[in-house]
Amino acid sequence: MPCDQLLSNPWVIPTISIDFFSSAARRTRIEIRGAGTNSTLFSARPIQYALLRLGFTWLAIQYRNWKQEDLEAWTQTRRREKICRYGFGAGGYESETAAGGRTGMRILITGACGFVGSALAESLLERVEGIRVTGVDNLMRPGAETNRARLQRLGVQFVHVDLRAASDFAALPAFDWVIDAAANPSVLAGLSGAGSSRRLFEHNLAALGNVLEFCAERRAGLLLLSSSRVYSISALAGIPLRVQDQAFGLDPSDPLPAGLSTHGIGADFSTAQPVSLYGATKLASEVMAMEYGSAFEFPVWVTRCGVLTGAGQFGTPDQGIFAFWVNAHLRRHPLRYIGFNGMGHQARDAFHPRDLAALLVAQMNTPRSNGQRVYTAGGGPANTMSLAQLTAWCDERFGLHTPDIDLRSRPYDVPWVVMDSRNAIKDFNWRVETSLPVVLDELARHAENHPNWLDVSGV
Numbered sequence: 001m002p003c004d005q006l007l008s009n010p011w012v013i014p015t016i017s018i019d020f021f022s023s024a025a026r027r028t029r030i031e032i033r034g035a036g037t038n039s040t041l042f043s044a045r046p047i048q049y050a051l052l053r054l055g056f057t058w059l060a061i062q063y064r065n066w067k068q069e070d071l072e073a074w075t076q077t078r079r080r081e082k083i084c085r086y087g088f089g090a091g092g093y094e095s096e097t098a099a100g101g102r103t104g105m106r107i108l109i110t111g112a113c114g115f116v117g118s119a120l121a122e123s124l125l126e127r128v129e130g131i132r133v134t135g136v137d138n139l140m141r142p143g144a145e146t147n148r149a150r151l152q153r154l155g156v157q158f159v160h161v162d163l164r165a166a167s168d169f170a171a172l173p174a175f176d177w178v179i180d181a182a183a184n185p186s187v188l189a190g191l192s193g194a195g196s197s198r199r200l201f202e203h204n205l206a207a208l209g210n211v212l213e214f215c216a217e218r219r220a221g222l223l224l225l226s227s228s229r230v231y232s233i234s235a236l237a238g239i240p241l242r243v244q245d246q247a248f249g250l251d252p253s254d255p256l257p258a259g260l261s262t263h264g265i266g267a268d269f270s271t272a273q274p275v276s277l278y279g280a281t282k283l284a285s286e287v288m289a290m291e292y293g294s295a296f297e298f299p300v301w302v303t304r305c306g307v308l309t310g311a312g313q314f315g316t317p318d319q320g321i322f323a324f325w326v327n328a329h330l331r332r333h334p335l336r337y338i339g340f341n342g343m344g345h346q347a348r349d350a351f352h353p354r355d356l357a358a359l360l361v362a363q364m365n366t367p368r369s370n371g372q373r374v375y376t377a378g379g380g381p382a383n384t385m386s387l388a389q390l391t392a393w394c395d396e397r398f399g400l401h402t403p404d405i406d407l408r409s410r411p412y413d414v415p416w417v418v419m420d421s422r423n424a425i426k427d428f429n430w431r432v433e434t435s436l437p438v439v440l441d442e443l444a445r446h447a448e449n450h451p452n453w454l455d456v457s458g459v
């Protein structure tokens with residue numbers, strides 16, 4: 001029977017059999033015939049047959065793996081859709097243990113030994129029941145080491161990770177959310193000496209690339225802490241101001257630029273360059289985070305924070321100014337009013353990271369598949385202070401200590417930054433609960449109890 005007839009005969013194909021025969025070892029062949037017929041379907045030497053079997057087995061394994069990956073990819077897509085639509089956390093997704101039991105939200109905080117990261121860890125543990133917090137840090141910030149033991153006491157699992165090294169992420173388990181609080185946060189970063197701009201780029205931007213890959217791979221949402229420093233220096237310098245009570249404040253007699261109101265600077269304020277090297281790394285981080293979130297379907301929230309301050313902040317003249325000023329004033333360390341006629345009228349709003357934690361929790365619990373993702377948050381006009389006013393507050397608390405006057409201007413310095421939090425208030429029912437005087441009181445008590453805090457901070 002010809003082979004094509006044999007194959008089209010439904011009764012023959014299911015009954016094929018393997019028939020071995022041999023006459024001499026060299027001529028041994030394996031034949032497969034249709035049962036009840038003499039037609040040969042397949043004939044080969046044993047070695048050829050073995051190779052073919054090997055080939056088919058390999059193809060079968062590839063096909064099975066491919067089907068498996070396909071199924072997993074489909075499951076992941078469904079899960080991502082669910083996450084984007086419903087959000088995570090107490091109001092939405094809960095993680096499941098391998099055993100199938102329900103557990104709390106799993107959070108990874110980068111820069112966990114920094115001021116903001118460690119304060120967020122503490123506050124999240126207080127606010128969210130069953131939450132499990134893991135913190136990573138490379139301990140590069142002077143003082144960061146002091147928070148390591150504190151985190152461990154709080155029950156935060158600490159892992160030494162340098163975010164610049166992709167291989168450092170390998171040992172980390174999966175998380176529901178990553179809070180990115182690791183960076184060199186100084187507006188003067190990158191300007192001091194050979195290699196410093198490259199280091200800034202690597203710590204603030206290249207490292208974020210690894211965080212984003214991690215989020216995409218492990219399907220974690222991202223909360224990115226951005227900064228008021230993403231705004232245009234020239235636009236900030238051009239804000240119409242007048243001096244009142246020893247502080248710059250908005251001059252309502254002049255028209256205000258787009259994105260600015262008497263409530264402060266909103267998300268629409270100009271981000272035209274220059275914004276400082278630090279600000280540029282933050283602005284670029286925002287763009288990359290939003291893009292990754294959209295491409296790989298994980299939720300991203302960006303919060304442009306005004307100055308964050310509180311007890312335990314590491315303070316230097318160019319970063320953590322409230323902590324530096326209070327500690328330096330208490331110890332009669334030299335203070336300077338730099339630029340702006342040396343009067344100390346430059347003003348900032350400030351808030352505590354535990355209030356930021358409340359906003360982040362609200363974001364994690366907010367289901368949203370599209371709409372606003374970038375928010376501004378800060379102490380607002382009610383929690384704003386100039387350096388001269390801060391000095392007066394310190395004079396009252398610690399006795400008189402007068403800053404020197406330095407008329408030279410500092411790169412990227414701006415006279416007034418106050419954040420407009422109205423969208424965060426409206427969308428997340430959020431508000432600043434700890435007023436600036438309360439935060440300053442905590443700062444002062446911490447300074448009094450830690451006589452070497454300026455040394456710890458690397459001043």
Ligand SMILES: NC(=O)c1ccc[n+]([C@@H]2O[C@H](COP(=O)([O-])OP(=O)(O)OC[C@H]3O[C@@H](n4cnc5c(N)ncnc54)[C@H](O)[C@@H]3O)[C@@H](O)[C@H]2O)c1
Nearest residue numbers: 111113114115116137138140141144162163182183307308
């Ligand atoms: N402090 C503020 O006023 C303020 C305002 C707006 C935004 N932010 C943002 O908040 C975040 C935290 O700021 P902060 O004040 O806590 O600063 P911080 O310097 O106290 O903390 C940053 C931490 O990140 C760690 N870190 C830096 N690079 C790292 C890397 N490559 N790998 C691992 N760890 C690394 C440091 O060791 C440090 O512990 C930053 O992203 C900053 O831009 C801060």
